[in-house]
Amino acid sequence: MEELESIVEPEWLDWYRLTPQERWAESERLWISYLAMGGSLDPEPDSQSPFYDPETPCAVPADGRPGVRVLRRGGV
């Protein structure tokens, strides 16, 4: 089947072609960067989750944490 290449975006194909171990390693690298930028380990608020509790405090955004200085803030 030639099809997959014409249907799926190249960056996805590249990701699919990695072995599970390679994907795990890539994911670990992403984690290190995420944590270095002050990323939270709390899950993002998900109002569609059956376990969502609006009264549970949310994680502080990374740009609101001590040690992270925002040099330029984008608009919305």
Add this chain to the structure above:
Amino acid sequence: MGGQACVFYGAAEFSRDTDLMILADAANLERLQEALDELQAVRIAVPPFEARWLERGLSVHFRCSTGEAAGMRLDVMSKMRGVAPFPDLWSRRTVLEIAGTEIDVLSIADLVRAKKTQRDKDWPMLSRLLEADFAARRSLDPDGARVEFWLRELRTPALLIQLAAKHPELTRRVVTFRPLLSLALAGDEIGLRKALRNEEDAEREADRVYWEPLKRELERLRGAERAQK
């Protein structure tokens, strides 16, 4: 069985917690409690860590507070809507080796079933998981069972049409279980896209209905815990 399993199988998810599917028997819960104690894991939400809640289909949520695991979230569950009981899941699990450690992961077919939830974020993940499986195995002369799995589960219209064209007899047999495959046989991509959307909507609605009484139970448990504090 959550985001990490998706990464193993080829989807890309940045998951901030670890989801564990367990057998909720007394001996196993005791072993798990010992492991949680080692990680200094604290339960951070209802329900309590008891077999009866796990057996009802509720997850128990923990946060670890020691060593490299500090801050990590752990969610534990033992039953999911539309997914086989634990012994079946265990018997067909995938075992991967990462850095010398063996990791037991839900089979791709079970993971796909588990991801059919009411949440927006799970549906693109499903498409990716199935495309990744297709990409990995299409050149390996897949057997009938694998092709049937794709016919039953793939969510990419163009791939379904191509698969149906290549395996028309099998597709006609599977139409009984997945009627939208008749559109794949007819090469009707627009119709197929719409039918896939309807299929998704029906699954999401079924998941909402399944969770309605459980959400009420969670609300009751939250109220009781807050009243105690």
